[in-house]
Amino acid sequence: MSGRITAVGEGVDPGRIGTPVTALTTGGARAEVVLAPVALSLDIGSVPPRTAAGPGRGAPTAYDLINTAARVRPGESVLIHAAAGSVGTLAAQFARLAGAGRITGVAGSARRALALVAEGTVRVDVSAECSREGLATAVQRLAGGATHGKGVLRIA
CATH class of the missing domain: 3.40.50.720 (NAD(P)-binding Rossmann-like Domain)
Known part of the structure:
Protein backbone atom coordinates (compact mmCIF):
# COMPACT_ATOMS: atom_id res chain seq x y z
CA MET A 1 0.00 0.00 0.00
CA SER A 2 1.05 3.61 -0.34
CA GLY A 3 -0.19 6.98 0.79
CA ARG A 4 0.68 9.83 3.12
CA ILE A 5 1.33 9.61 6.85
CA THR A 6 -1.62 11.18 8.66
CA ALA A 7 -0.58 10.47 12.27
CA VAL A 8 2.37 8.97 14.14
CA GLY A 9 2.68 6.97 17.31
CA GLU A 10 4.88 7.42 20.34
CA GLY A 11 8.58 7.74 19.53
CA VAL A 12 8.02 8.59 15.84
CA ASP A 13 9.07 12.02 14.55
CA PRO A 14 5.90 14.10 14.08
CA GLY A 15 7.68 15.77 11.14
CA ARG A 16 6.87 12.63 9.13
CA ILE A 17 3.18 13.59 8.99
CA GLY A 18 2.33 14.30 5.35
CA THR A 19 5.28 12.27 4.04
CA PRO A 20 4.45 10.02 1.06
CA VAL A 21 5.32 6.41 1.85
CA THR A 22 4.88 2.83 0.78
CA ALA A 23 4.29 0.40 3.62
CA LEU A 24 4.06 -3.29 4.26
CA THR A 25 1.08 -4.35 6.33
CA THR A 26 -0.20 -7.70 7.52
CA GLY A 27 -3.66 -6.87 6.21
CA GLY A 28 -6.06 -4.09 5.32
CA ALA A 29 -3.89 -2.51 2.64
CA ARG A 30 -7.00 -1.59 0.63
CA ALA A 31 -8.54 0.36 3.49
CA GLU A 32 -8.58 4.16 3.52
CA VAL A 33 -6.51 4.23 6.72
CA VAL A 34 -4.02 1.58 7.84
CA LEU A 35 -1.64 1.13 10.76
CA ALA A 36 1.90 0.25 9.66
CA PRO A 37 5.12 -0.17 11.65
CA VAL A 38 7.58 2.70 11.17
CA ALA A 39 10.30 0.25 10.07
CA LEU A 40 8.07 -0.92 7.21
CA SER A 41 6.94 2.56 6.10
CA LEU A 42 9.43 3.73 3.49
CA ASP A 43 9.63 7.28 2.14
CA ILE A 44 9.01 7.32 -1.62
CA GLY A 45 9.95 10.92 -2.43
CA SER A 46 8.58 11.84 -5.85
CA VAL A 47 7.82 8.25 -6.93
CA PRO A 48 4.09 8.19 -7.74
CA PRO A 49 2.19 6.39 -4.94
CA ARG A 50 0.54 4.03 -7.42
CA THR A 51 3.96 3.02 -8.75
CA ALA A 52 5.44 2.59 -5.28
CA ALA A 53 2.54 0.39 -4.14
CA GLY A 54 2.37 -1.71 -7.30
CA PRO A 55 5.26 -4.11 -6.87
CA GLY A 56 4.32 -5.23 -3.35
CA ARG A 57 7.57 -6.18 -1.71
CA GLY A 58 9.61 -4.86 -4.64
CA ALA A 59 9.62 -1.29 -3.32
CA PRO A 60 10.92 -2.14 0.15
Missing part, protein backbone atom coordinates in the same frame (compact mmCIF):
# COMPACT_ATOMS: atom_id res chain seq x y z
CA THR A 61 13.51 -4.48 -1.39
CA ALA A 62 14.74 -1.75 -3.76
CA TYR A 63 14.75 0.84 -0.98
CA ASP A 64 16.72 -1.46 1.31
CA LEU A 65 19.27 -2.30 -1.39
CA ILE A 66 19.97 1.37 -2.10
CA ASN A 67 19.70 2.87 1.39
CA THR A 68 20.67 0.07 3.77
CA ALA A 69 22.83 -2.47 1.94
CA ALA A 70 24.65 -0.17 -0.51
CA ARG A 71 24.27 3.03 1.53
CA VAL A 72 24.30 5.17 -1.63
CA ARG A 73 25.49 8.72 -0.97
CA PRO A 74 25.20 11.90 -3.05
CA GLY A 75 27.47 11.91 -6.07
CA GLU A 76 28.20 8.17 -6.06
CA SER A 77 27.81 6.00 -9.16
CA VAL A 78 25.39 3.08 -9.02
CA LEU A 79 25.17 -0.02 -11.23
CA ILE A 80 21.82 -1.81 -11.23
CA HIS A 81 21.50 -5.31 -12.66
CA ALA A 82 18.11 -6.27 -14.10
CA ALA A 83 17.38 -2.55 -14.22
CA ALA A 84 14.17 -3.01 -16.21
CA GLY A 85 12.56 -5.34 -13.65
CA SER A 86 10.27 -4.26 -10.83
CA VAL A 87 13.01 -4.06 -8.20
CA GLY A 88 15.54 -2.60 -10.66
CA THR A 89 13.33 0.25 -11.87
CA LEU A 90 12.48 1.21 -8.30
CA ALA A 91 16.13 0.88 -7.23
CA ALA A 92 17.06 3.41 -9.93
CA GLN A 93 14.46 5.84 -8.60
CA PHE A 94 15.58 5.36 -5.00
CA ALA A 95 19.22 5.82 -6.08
CA ARG A 96 18.24 9.11 -7.70
CA LEU A 97 16.45 10.15 -4.50
CA ALA A 98 19.62 9.26 -2.54
CA GLY A 99 21.55 11.67 -4.77
CA ALA A 100 23.48 9.21 -6.94
CA GLY A 101 25.49 11.07 -9.54
CA ARG A 102 25.36 8.41 -12.23
CA ILE A 103 22.96 5.47 -12.45
CA THR A 104 23.80 2.71 -14.90
CA GLY A 105 21.56 -0.25 -15.61
CA VAL A 106 22.03 -3.61 -17.27
CA ALA A 107 19.02 -5.03 -19.12
CA GLY A 108 18.68 -8.35 -20.89
CA SER A 109 16.98 -7.07 -24.04
CA ALA A 110 16.24 -3.94 -26.01
CA ARG A 111 12.54 -4.34 -25.23
CA ARG A 112 13.25 -4.27 -21.50
CA ALA A 113 15.52 -1.27 -21.82
CA LEU A 114 13.12 0.96 -23.80
CA ALA A 115 11.25 2.34 -20.77
CA LEU A 116 14.50 3.11 -18.97
CA VAL A 117 15.90 4.95 -21.98
CA ALA A 118 12.66 6.89 -22.48
CA GLU A 119 12.57 7.93 -18.82
CA GLY A 120 16.19 9.07 -18.94
CA THR A 121 16.88 7.98 -15.34
CA VAL A 122 19.38 5.28 -16.17
CA ARG A 123 22.12 4.77 -18.74
CA VAL A 124 21.34 1.34 -20.12
CA ASP A 125 23.50 -1.44 -21.52
CA VAL A 126 21.51 -3.91 -23.58
CA SER A 127 23.21 -7.26 -23.36
CA ALA A 128 21.26 -10.26 -24.60
CA GLU A 129 23.92 -12.57 -23.25
CA CYS A 130 24.98 -11.65 -19.74
CA SER A 131 28.03 -13.85 -19.42
CA ARG A 132 30.47 -12.87 -16.68
CA GLU A 133 33.04 -11.78 -19.27
CA GLY A 134 30.50 -9.82 -21.30
CA LEU A 135 29.14 -8.12 -18.19
CA ALA A 136 32.60 -6.94 -17.10
CA THR A 137 33.18 -5.42 -20.55
CA ALA A 138 29.75 -3.78 -20.54
CA VAL A 139 30.31 -2.27 -17.09
CA GLN A 140 33.68 -0.84 -18.13
CA ARG A 141 32.14 0.60 -21.31
CA LEU A 142 29.31 2.24 -19.38
CA ALA A 143 31.69 3.57 -16.74
CA GLY A 144 33.72 5.23 -19.46
CA GLY A 145 36.68 2.88 -19.13
CA ALA A 146 38.53 1.25 -16.30
CA THR A 147 37.75 2.21 -12.72
CA HIS A 148 41.12 3.96 -12.50
CA GLY A 149 42.01 2.33 -9.21
CA LYS A 150 38.77 3.37 -7.50
CA GLY A 151 37.49 -0.18 -7.28
CA VAL A 152 34.08 -1.24 -6.07
CA LEU A 153 33.02 0.42 -2.82
CA ARG A 154 30.00 -1.72 -1.95
CA ILE A 155 28.04 -4.55 -3.43
CA ALA A 156 24.38 -4.90 -2.45
